[in-house]
Amino acid sequence: MSFKNKVIYQIYPKSFQDSNGDGWGDIQGIISRLDYLKELGVDCLWLNPMTLSPQKDNGYDVANYREIDPRYGTMADFESLIKEANRRDMTIMLDMVFNHTSTEHEWFQRALKGEKKYQDYYFFRDGSPDKPITNWQSKFGGPAWQYVPSINKWYLHLYDVTQADLNWDNPEVRRECADIVRFWMNKGVKGFRFDVVNLISKANVEEDDPNLFDGRQFYTDGPHVHEYLKELNENSFGKDPSIITVGEMSSTSIENCVKYAGFDAHELSMVFSFHHLKVDYHNQKKWELQEVDFPLLKSILNSWQIGMQENDAWNALFLNNHDQPRSVSRFGDDQVYRKESATMLATIMHLMRGTPYIFQGEEIGMTNAYFHHIDDYVDVESRNYFSIMKEEGKKEEEIYAILQERSRDNARTPMQWTREENAGFTSGKPWLKVNANYNEINVEEERMDEHSILAYYKQLIQLRKKMPLIQDGIYEPLYENHPSLFAYKRKLKDEEIIVLANFYKENIHLDEAFDGYRMLLSNVDKEIYNQQLGPYEVAVLIKE
Ligand code: NOJ
Helix, strand or coil: CCCCCCCEEEECHHHCCCCCCCCCCCHHHHHHCHHHHHHHCCCEEEECCCEECCCCCCCCCCCEEEEECCCCCCHHHHHHHHHHHHHCCCEEEEEECCCEEECCCHHHHHHHCCCHHHHCCECEEECCCCCCCCCCECCCCCECEEEEHHHCEEEECCCCCCEEEECCCCHHHHHHHHHHHHHHHHCCCCEEEECCHHHCCCCCCCCCCCCCCCCHHHCCCCCCHHHHHHHHHHHCHHHCCCCEEEEECCCCCHHHHHHHCECCCCCCCEEECCHHHCCCEECCEEEEECCCCHHHHHHHHHHHHHHHHHCCECEEECCCCCCCCCHHHHCCCCCCCHHHHHHHHHHHHHCCCCEEEEECCHHHCCCCCCCCCHHHCCCHHHHHHHHHHHHCCCCHHHHHHHHHHHCCHHHHCCCCCCCCHHHHCCCCCCCCCCCHHHHCCCHHHHHHCCCCHHHHHHHHHHHHHHCHHHHHCEEEEECCCCCCEEEEEEEECCEEEEEEEECCCCCEECCCCCCCEEEEEECCCCCCCCCEECCCCEEEEEEC
């Protein structure tokens, strides 16, 4: 399988590198950083959407699937990005947002003009103007239905009101989507990430959620989703075995992911699931803070490793992306033990069974932004919830404490390249403020230090490439009930490695001496395993 030895790097183009001083990252900016990415050792670059968009949800509101938004550059720039990446043995993965379109998309605009054909591309329903069709809630807050007075109809939007859900039960919609994938394949794109793709098949959009929840039971891993993905595979990317695909799965189950990403399933290469990134949600609610539930984190990661392994299916491995707070701030200590915690977290992810994803800046230990003024936040979800929490009566101080932990803008601040103004991201005014710590945390500094987080990531990436055991070995959890240690074994024939990671700053002593093993990798430069793990220390042992 072409993806087992690969490492994928996620670029958030808007925040990666600006080349023309307008404060937005762009394609020429990415091209200018390809040597850095090559040096890091990654194989494939996943780019968040750069197609034409009003940017209500930073490009996840697509107005034209075949046009590059001029703020990022031109189609010629994109073609040269593919060429330049390929020249360095890297490929490009694009984000396909097929659950919804922007309401500015031509299909939606024609639907609004009354064209029945395009109304059938979406979920338009007749109803009284004062009562939404169902009680479903949008994932960004508020009702999931919007009324359009000019045509006396409601339409469904699981996300922002400007992101109208597409009706995949309509074969025309499925044909259009396959056509779009083929369009990008013809340009030389070798990977696709499908946005919230397990939401595309809705059971009954006219049924109320009896539990007064948000309605997700009616559309998560819906009735025809596997059929539709098989069809998309057959009509587009399935024709080229070198293409890597990954589906973003919202609130899914192992059972379904085995079907999405089973080796013989003919759906996708792998899946992003998110249960392990909800272990600090109080009552399952993103906007209610709680300490990380470490035993739960361990048991979720272990059960996904084993569940997918036992069924010959494949996980995408990640703790960071453009929707998540920075992992070093969330699971580690981003002050005193920033280096130790960033490298420990990277180790446990990279040595698991699956394909690791690095989100830009993770490789230098970028932290949460900790903005404390609403004007500094740009993200639609953060801004909506700011108002919602205010209406609920929360004090501003409390709301900022929550946003500082949970806002997606924590991940989206510009990439920190140097100590120059705006961290070398732009010579203009950045679209989102640069994290104030760029003087200490930046690529330039990291590159000069051979013991840096960056240097450690390079080692991890090379280990995967060198060791079939990391690509193919069996995963076995260890110390499942230990309160602060995350540990596992990987095995392939006679080879074995053991990963021992201290998730906290208190020292751990282990009784086991692991005779017959030697140190393969240590994030604190220890040469010999001494049964002790200091703050956020990780030791990787290999059987001699
Ligand atoms: C998931 C994407 O990662 C997120 O950024 C976006 O807001 C939603 N899907 C809606 O497209």
